[in-house]
Every structure is written in structure tokens, then in C-alpha cells.
Amino acid sequence: MSSDSPVLNGRCGYVAIVGRPNVGKSTLLNHLLGQKISITSRKPQTTRNAVVGIKTEGDVQIIFVDTPGLHLGQQKAINRYMNRAASTAMKDVDVVVFVVDRFIWNEEDDAVAQRLSQVKSPIILAVNKVDQIEDKDSLLPHLQALSEKLNVAEIVPISALRNANLERLEALIVERLPEGVHMYPEDQITDRSSRFMAAEIVREKITRQLGDELPYEMAVEIEEFKQEGSLLNISALILVEKPGQKKILIGDKGERIKLIGTQARLDMEKLFEMKIMLKLWVKIKSGWSDDERALRSLGYNDF
Template sequence: MSSNDDAPLGTLCGYVAIVGRPNVGKSTLLNHLLGQKISITSRKPQTTRNAVVGIKTEGDVQIIFVDTPGLHLNETRAINRYMNRAASTAMKDVDVVVFLVDRFIWNDEDEAVAAQLSRVQCPIILAVNKVDKVEDKETLLPHLQKLAEKLKVDEVIPVSALRNINLERLESLLVERLPEGIHLYPEDQITDRSSRFMAAEIVREKITRQLGDELPYQMAVEIEEFKQEGALLTISALILVERDGQKRILIGEKGERIKQIGQQARLDMEKLFESKIMLNLWVKVKSGWSDDERALRSLGYNDI
């Protein structure tokens, strides 16, 4: 934390939670609001597992964003229960909530998020995402009005996280609702997550993007080595899967797939850490880890 006790009057600082069902575009929205990628994205639901904090400081304003995992109706595995706890906790102690929904789609999972938000005391902004894909824009206004009546929200705003549509307006709505306070982080800090955490997330993103539906959610990444020597940063990552068949899929024919994952991850890491990277990847079978609370804690899935 920075020592900003002598911050001038008028400085604004507050927490904003981005919530919504899985795969609605929360991580993409966070990355575009920050102007920098800190949260991993893929077309696959449940990509985000932790509530990632992104920090944006401009002049007198500091917004601390919390990108939450999507809320799940099905809590059969320990990891799903963990993600629901992470999302629910993030909503409790924030100054503003952005509830992200997808165009005209409203399903039971959106309903479940709305039910959670009915207990929230802070202002809620409903952001209707992917409006760039709506062909008949005239149908949008009645839909926004219907949502505004259905939910107790302060504002309804159409956005496109991917195309950067209306994000400046969304940000100004957030700033209007921030409390006065000293900045909690230095102005150049963009996340509270460790470099190890970010490295693990990059590897996980590349696996998820490469394998799509071939590999279920029973996959985790653990960083075993993170060592800077001169201009070279050596990162060794252990990829855990549940079954031998998953290990074979991940490694691929003659190791081609794991090699591609490693190459893509290394390029992202070099950008993020501004260093030459030596990346080592191993795959290990650890049966039942995603439904074992103790195993999840050892992998860093701690309650917030």
C-alpha cells in the first residue's frame, strides 16, 4: 500500500465489482477498462476462477476493480463452490457493482446473480454487453427499459466490452459514485496479484484457448520456479489434470500441443514481465484435485 495519508481533499478511491453469469464478458470488460490485460479470457465459460483485482489511477481518481468468477447454479464440485464464494464475497464490500448481461439473453444464471444483488446496499449499474451484435437497434431501448423495471438498478447502459463501445460513459458513471478517500495503491500499480499468479493464469488461458471443449475444467497450473537471473527470467509451471487421457490430449502428438501452449504463453509473459523468458512446462495427473478442498487451498484457491 502507498502512504498517501496527505492526499489532497477531493481524491476519489473505491472498489467496483464486475459481476454476472459465466462467459458474459466480465474479464474482457475489465481488461478494456484498464487498457491492459490482467484477466484471462477465452470463449469457454468458467475461465476466471479467482476475483482478480485491477487498479486504474488517473489523476485524483483510483478505481479498484474486482473481476469475479461467474456464479454457477450447479455447485457439485469443490471448485464450483469456491468460485461462487469468491463471487459472493466480492459483492459485499464494494462501493459500486457493475452487473453485466448479454444483449437479450436472460436465463436462470442471470436470475441467480440478480437474486444475490437484491441484498447489496451499494449502487448497481446494469451494463448490457455485446450491443454491437444487435442488428435492429430499435429493439434495444424497450429491452433496456424492461430490465430497468425488473431489477433495482441505478443506471442501465448498453456497452460492447470487445469493441470499446460506451466504456468511457460507463467509467464516468462509476466515478460519479466513488467515495472520497486516499488512494490505496501507487499510481503505477495495475493489479494486487503476484507475478507468479499472473504467470499461472497466462498458462491456463493458453491451455483453455487451445483445447476448447477437449479438456474439462479439471486442470490447474502451479508455478514451481520463478527466478530472475540477469536478463533471463526462468519460470517452471506444473499443469495438473485429473486423468491420463487428459494428459495425452494436453501434450499432443509428439509433444506438439504443449509446445504451442508454451510458445504462446512465453510471448505474453515477455510482454508482461518485460524480460526474456525461459518457460518450462510439465503435466502431472493428480486425480480428484478439483473436488478436494485441501488440494484447492494448496493450489492457491483460498477464500477471499
């Protein structure tokens, strides 16, 4: 934590990044920050919690809130939690960035737009993945159609992955931030704990490896997080719902869980800037994803 005094007469405000699952919200946050704090994968609903990322440059501090994708159906407790977390993040923010995927517009985008119709903050529509559009001439008519469909302050074509037009997006955000004192020290990049970040890294590696075989019935809990000299000891418990899922996660002769552990440890060493001793355990906890009490015990209670 920095001991610097608060910046006066600057700009500071909250910016919610919203959209349906898998449109690139977390990738956008990471590239805007220039540092990875939100986990990503190609699988929908990778983000489960609202994750705060803080960017401070000079007299401007932007507090981004990366939200779970708003989705329809799948009425387990974990899905209801994610929708509540996303809806809560839209309230009381200074700017909303609504992320959509190129020309794709479906009923989940409609659901997000419907919720945003109740929001009083200015909305910037970020049309993501435009680098994947082959016929660039078709983009302008599409942007015009979106502007007629939605009540937004600005529409910006971007590619979060390629860092294309993100400076323009950020400038439009900053214009709309209120004047005010910075809420966080300038060297802080998230409000999340190190334990939370460690659990998310393990979950990302599992999701990337096993997203199709182990969809959402998996959670990670950090049981030990202890520094001894220059070594950080981390023990993570991975919860699954069925014996077959445990078998898939461990893999033949333990090869899959070893690979997940290696990938997670390397990312943690970058994040925490020290050597990590990581131990992973797998446990069957039937029905955890549809149990409100179990979810609270796993930290899904921050809305």
C-alpha cells in the first residue's frame, strides 16, 4: 500500500464492464490495465465474481468492475449468484461499457440491453473482435443499426485482444468521470485478496484444460497461503460434484492435475514475484453449485 496522500482535483470513478458471457470482458479489462487480474478462457461464464481493476495515471483513477456475463436459463444457485453480481455492478457506477461481439446479437444481448435501459449512467457500446471481421465495409452500417437500437452515448469498435482502439475507448471513459479524490493508492491494481487471485488462477487453468468436460461444476478454495522466507506455500482444494469429474481432473496417472498445477504455479510466480510451492487436492462435494450456503462458504457473497 502506498502512503501517498490522496490526489485532489483529479478524476475518479467506477466503470462497469458488462455483456453476455464470452464477449471478451475480462480480456478487455486486462488489456486496459496492462496487467492480468481477471481470468480468461474461451468458455462462457469463466468470470463468476465482480472483479475490480484499478488504473491510475496522473490525476485520473478509473475503477473498472469486470462482471460475470448475464445469461439466461441454467437456474442453479451459482447462475443466480452470477446474474445478481452483474446486475449489482451496473448500479451506482459512473460509466457502463457494454461489450458485444461483432455482428452477433442474441437474446442474451437483448437481456443485457433491457437491464441497461434502467441505468442512468452514460453507456459506451464497445463492439469487440472487429479484427475478425473480413468485410470491413459492413461494419459502419452495423454500428448505425446498433445506435438506432440502443440508447448509448458512444459506439466504439475495438479489439481487446489486439489492443486496437482501446486508447479511444479509455479517452471516452475519462471524459465522463466525475472530479474527485482518488479512492485507492496509485500502486494498487485490484481490491481482491492474494488468496482470491490464487484461487482464480487455478480455476482458469482447469477451465482452459477441461471447460467442455467439467463445465461449471467446479470450485477452488485456498486452504493454505503462507510465506516462509522467499517461498510462498499455497494449498488449493478443488471441489467437483461427481466421482467421474474427479477422475477426469486428475487424469491418467495424475498427468492432468500435474499440468494444471505447473501452469498455475508459473502464473502465480509472475503475479506474486516469488517462488511458489503449490499443492492441489481434489474433493467431491455433491450439489455445491446449487447450494446457497455452500456458495457463501466459498466466498460467493459479495453483492
